[in-house]
Amino acid sequence: MKLFDVYPINDITIVKAKGSYVWDDRGEQYLDLYGGHAVISIGHTHPHWVKRIEDQLEKIAFYSNSVRIPLQQQMSDKLGKVSGKNDYQLFLCNSGAEANENALKLASFHNGRKKVVAFSRSFHGRTSLAVSATDNKNYIAPVNETDNVVFLPFNDEEALEGYFRENGEKISSVIIEGIQGVGGINVADDSFLRKIRSLCDEYGALYIADSVQCGYGRSGKFFSHDFAGVNADIYTMAKGMGNGFPVAGIIIAPHIKPKHFALGTTFGGNHLACSAALAVLEIIEEEKLMGNAVMVGKYLKDQLEDIPELKNVRGRGLMIGFDVPEELKDLKKNLLWNQKIFTGEAKPNVIRLLPSLALKKRDAEQFIESLKEEIEKILTGEKVHG
Numbered sequence: 513m514k515l516f517d518v519y520p521i522n523d524i525t526i527v528k529a530k531g532s533y534v535w536d537d538r539g540e541q542y543l544d545l546y547g548g549h550a551v552i553s554i555g556h557t558h559p560h561w562v563k564r565i566e567d568q569l570e571k572i573a574f575y576s577n578s579v580r581i582p583l584q585q586q587m588s589d590k591l592g593k594v595s596g597k598n599d600y601q602l603f604l605c606n607s608g609a610e611a612n613e614n615a616l617k618l619a620s621f622h623n624g625r626k627k628v629v630a631f632s633r634s635f636h637g638r639t640s641l642a643v644s645a646t647d648n649k650n651y652i653a654p655v656n657e658t659d660n661v662v663f664l665p666f667n668d669e670e671a672l673e674g675y676f677r678e679n680g681e682k683i684s685s686v687i688i689e690g691i692q693g694v695g696g697i698n699v700a701d702d703s704f705l706r707k708i709r710s711l712c713d714e715y716g717a718l719y720i721a722d723s724v725q726c727g728y729g730r731s732g733k734f735f736s737h738d739f740a741g742v743n744a745d746i747y748t749m750a751k752g753m754g755n756g757f758p759v760a761g762i763i764i765a766p767h768i769k770p771k772h773f774a775l776g777t778t779f780g781g782n783h784l785a786c787s788a789a790l791a792v793l794e795i796i797e798e799e800k801l802m803g804n805a806v807m808v809g810k811y812l813k814d815q816l817e818d819i820p821e822l823k824n825v826r827g828r829g830l831m832i833g834f835d836v837p838e839e840l841k842d843l844k845k846n847l848l849w850n851q852k853i854f855t856g857e858a859k860p861n862v863i864r865l866l867p868s869l870a871l872k873k874r875d876a877e878q879f880i881e882s883l884k885e886e887i888e889k890i891l892t893g894e895k896v897h898g
């Protein structure tokens with residue numbers, strides 16, 4: 513049977529990983545500043561994470577949500593502590609799209625309304641409502657087309673206010689990434705997030721903070737939305753939550769009350785997923801990884817800003833993007849093939865850095881050196897393998 517060919521892939525087979533490094537089947541070592549798409553939070557194959565999963569596997573891997581799973585409460589307590597949102601309630605699921613799907617649905621159950629406000633260049637996942645709230649026509653199948661979602665310009669307070677003034681009573685929720693990932697590392701203004709909060713309060717809508725990519729400490733705060741100093745009603749999480757083990761969730765403000773059967777999922781919150789998620793939180797806390805994200809992130813940003821060819825360096829913590837001019841369009845490819853460094857991208861010309869939150873300063877230094885070397889090679893027209 514053939515694989516369904518939906519992913520354009522690099523011709524590399526990774527067989528081993530440790531910390532911020534991965535190795536291919538020929539023994540070649542790569543520095544991973546892409547983190548498997550922002551998934552690797554505590555570093556590849558962290559020994560504590562491996563041990564927790566192995567130990568759990570020996571006991572029980574899965575049972576459904578029809579019985580008590582104390583690990584869920586343990587995980588929830590730890591998440592409350594590390595995120596600072598102790599009074600929120602946790603619902604566990606399996607992917608970022610599923611988290612957003614549940615958040616949007618829960619908001620609609622809560623206030624009985626249908627309209628969702630999303631923003632230009634947003635990405636919220638591939639399932640039905642999540643993809644309808646994603647600003648990319650290529651991902652929206654005819655069956656997902658709906659008038660229930662409206663797209664407003666990102667960071668435009670006036671447009672938001674205007675839309676609320678006209679339609680406020682119909683709006684169920686506003687969903688926004690604190691830092692847009694797929695859209696190209698665009699940071700939501702603190703004042704914009706505060707405006708969302710106040711308009712949602714005024715009109716009875718819910719504020720959903722999509723933290724699937726920008727959350728879990730990546731920005732230097734647990735949720736990047738926290739920079740604005742106001743709370744969302746629902747935060748959605750995935751990627752970094754399991755460090756590669758599929759686990760996701762939403763946390764829900766105390767004023768939103770649960771009802772049996774309103775939400776559900778077979779695999780969500782299973783024993784193995786909770787063990788992986790718990791290990792991640794323990795390491796984020798013990799190894800002070802949010803502080804590391806701030807420190808190494810600042811170093812990277814400062815260095816990148818000093819490279820005149822790179823434009824519009826932006827982001828927070830270890831979620832960084834910059835524009836690459838047309839003459840350097842091969843930079844990402846050359847970093848991979850010549851320097852053995854994985855980076856991310858966003859269309860049309862953005863390089864995205866989404867490394868493990870445990871990235872060491874010396875690895876960041878190596879990256880900057882390699883980057884300068886590759887820029888120089890392209891500008892001086894040196895022939896490179898591609």
Ligand SMILES: Cc1ncc(COP(=O)(O)O)c(C=O)c1O
Pocket residue numbers: 607608609610612635636637638689693694722723724725726750751
């Ligand atoms: C901000 C954001 N939301 C949602 C998703 C969807 O997550 P998943 O691919 O786990 O469904 C992504 C994935 O890239 C994302 O970046």
